[in-house]
Amino acid sequence: MTPFKLTEELIAQIEELIEHQRDAELNSLLEDVHYADVAEIINELNEDEATYLIKLLDSYKTSDVLTELDEDVREAILSNLSSKEIAEELAELDTDDAADIIGELPQEMVQKVISEIEDREHAKDIVDLLRYDEYSAGGLMAKELVKVRENWNVLTCVKEMRAQAENVTRVHSIYVVDEEDKLIGRLSLKDLLTTSTKTHIKDVYIPKVDSVNVNEKPEEVAKIMSKYDLEAIPVVDEIGRLVGRITIDDIVDVIREEADKDYQMAAGISQDVEADDSILDLTRARLPWLILGLIGGIGAFLIMGGFEEDFKQEQFIIFFFTPLIAAMAGNVGVQSSAIIVQGLANDDLKGSISNRLIKEMLLATLNGIILAILLFVFVWSYEGKVNISFAISISLIAVIIVAGLIGTFVPLFLHKRGIDPAIATGPFITTSNDIFGILIYFMIAKLILGI
Template sequence: MTPFKLTEEFIAEIEQLIDNRQDASITSMLAEVHYADVAELMNDLDEDHATYLIKLLDTEKTSETLTELDEDVREAILGNLSAKEIAGELNELDTDDAADIIGELPKGMVQEVISELEDREHAKDIVDLLRYDENSAGGLMAKELVKVNENWNVLTCVKEMRAQAENVTRVHSIYVVDDEGKLKGRLSLKDLLTTSTKANIKDVYIPKVDYVNVNERPDEVARIMTKYDLEAIPVIDEIGRLVGRITIDDIVDVIREEAEKDYQLAAGISQDVEADDSIWQLTRARLPWLFIGMMGGIGAASIINVYEGAFVKFPILLAFIPLMQATAGNVGVQSSAIVVQGLANDTIKKGEILGRLGKELLLGLVNGVALAAIFILISHFGFNTTYMVSFTIGIALVTVVVNAAVIGTFIPIFLHKRGIDPAIATGPFITTSNDVLGILIYFTIAKHILNF
């Protein structure tokens, strides 16, 4: 099948059809279009046109479309729908997606929408999910799953599974519980098919099963599922009862959001923003780090001012200040990026911290010596500096590189141990600190060797 491509011509045609109320033509054009592509289309339409499509198209498609929309677009569309219309969309969704949408509604409308849901069991499950923090496994999980009792025989198990599977979009696993609903293990479909119908489930189920607690952090759930290549993972409450499951599609969203957040932190943006946010929101996100960068620049300028007498005797030192700052910043960001990645992937263990510091120190030393050797040749022949001045700047360069490597390694680990996202260390924080320290090291070494 040829992938759908949204073009300006297609958008203009849909808008014209909506304006002319050509409902049959619109329905025909979008009949074979995937709901994710319909969402992309709606993101590019104005509020009125998008709302018209939601009300026109089949609820089964539009309910899934709502989950794919940009948050601000979805909020605007929901604001144009009645409680009954919203409930109609939620009736078609899994409980986790329905709970996410209800959680975005104004408080005064939540109860009204829930009361309009046709399936009371579905409504009860959604209300149950709403009590969990959105930044927890409980806030990610869905109630739809297939579970069987360890005391059933195989025949009873198959009958119950058929009934439960009607409400489950995709059956990843069959979970086994006891009479109190506590998770005991999982059931292999192969074992179920090859075992006597009179056999008890407790004699054939697999007791080993990966699971997470409702209070587990989403990033930890993502780590576990990624590590063990799981398509779904069961969620238990504080006393071990099976209360839901998290599927891989939800974890992909978590991984994407975490990557976006880390990228913004690394770029010096202190909160989650998008390109179409207001000037005020973008300013609030960027200004704190810009201020830190400015203070770092003032600190570096103050150090340079202290050593201004050196420029009379050795003016060439001034020319290589950008070299020290750029090299320190680059090395620090490289080291911290590797460490942050290791912490995120859990490849840096608690006992390996000193080893990691030692490795980065040695790596900084090797890189620093290599850069210094190249610099000495270039500076002597390209800038006509004396060997003593070139050697001095080379020594400073090695020291700056080693220092930047150690700082770039230590700060993310320190932040991680304090429960702070270490991604914050990979951007302006590391660059600014290494800029200032690099200048201080540069002039301190130059002063002692050149005696100015």
């Protein structure tokens, strides 16, 4: 299969076909194009062209296209569709995707769309999903699944599974419930095929099954599915009833969104933004951390000003190494915090905070000694004064140790307080370590030089 490649020539061809309303050629051109690639094409069209293409293509295909579109593009297209047209698109989607889309509609439009969905059971399931928090397992799950009762025999089970599977895009697992719909286990397809048709399900099902509560956070669901290599996981309500399932494609989206958020936060962007967002939105996301950096710079200036009179002219070279000290403090702090944040995200940090701090202190000490030796040789060669070389080198070791401890402690502290620790890997750590690093640098240099 040749990978799809979006080109300017293809976009121009589609725009021309839309302009002249050559529907047959458009259908023929896009017939074998994957829905994700069609979405990529539509993202490059203007609002009228995008709406025209959505209305032209079959709902079986465009329903999936809608789920792949950029949010602002999808919002613009939906605003140009009638409630009946939107309902036709949602009818082709799994309930979780349908609920996500309908949740983006204006409140006055939601009821109209739901009333237009012909499959009342499908509509009921969508409404049921809308009551869950978007950032929970309930808001992430789909209602489509295959479940069997423990008191059925294999023959009845197979008949029921055939009927249920018609509405399920992909059957990952067969779940077993009791008379109250409480999840009690799962069924192996191999056991089902190799067992007598008269055998009861309660005699062959596997009682061990991983599940999550409807109120579980998506990040926790992702950790469970990743740890146990699950393609799907059942979701139960507060009393253990099976209410849905979460599949791996939904979890991949969660992981990607969380990674994007953490990356932006580590870079000092406080809101979820994209490159195409307005200048005002981008400014709001970036400015708070830039202001923090400005405050940090002013703080560093004041610290340096406070030590200006302490160093004689022959010792003034101390000031020239201030950028190096600040940079090393910031780099070490970011490295330490990045490792901790990654460990917290992957849930693989073991041991107590004190043990983690001791380990980081030893690591920082080793790195600091090696870097200090290199710096000592350079300063001595350049300046020829052992006392100044020694003062700068020892200060570097102390700064690196403190920066490593701050970079380790802060994200652990934020995590304990329920605050996203990714905030610690960006300007927060860099700025704080710059200030502490410069202060420690001048204090130790002053002490060693006997000023």
